[in-house]
Amino acid sequence: MTNVLTHQHFCERHLFNHKGPPFAWDEDRSAHLRADLDAFYDRAYGLTRDELRYILDPADVKGPDYPSETFRVLKEKEIRHHGEYRTRRLVIAAWDRMEAAGEFTEMGM
Secondary structure, eight states, rough: HHHHHHHHHIIIISSOOOSSSSSOOOOOHHHHHHHHHHHHHHHTTTTOOHHHHHHHHHHHHTTOOOOSSSEEEEEHHHHHSSSSOOHHHHHHHHHHHHHHHHHHTTTTT
């Protein structure tokens, strides 16, 4: 029951709070919303920030010689298109922002 209420609270606060006409598709906005959801669900599943960093890019935690990758195709595509692994940056930034604002605590996480 707590996860359902927490999810409802998150959606109401971050996704359904739009008051106005429908908005045009915005790839950048969509990437930020996905990052917010990723950070929320990762925390809801009990991950720590370092575990999240490991999932997004094991080499970020274990060093550049670490032999395993989790999202190699996504990482390579984003480096080609954005000059960086944007998903990692956005998800970690969303986590840090929610943590600093006390949002995880407010939602009982």
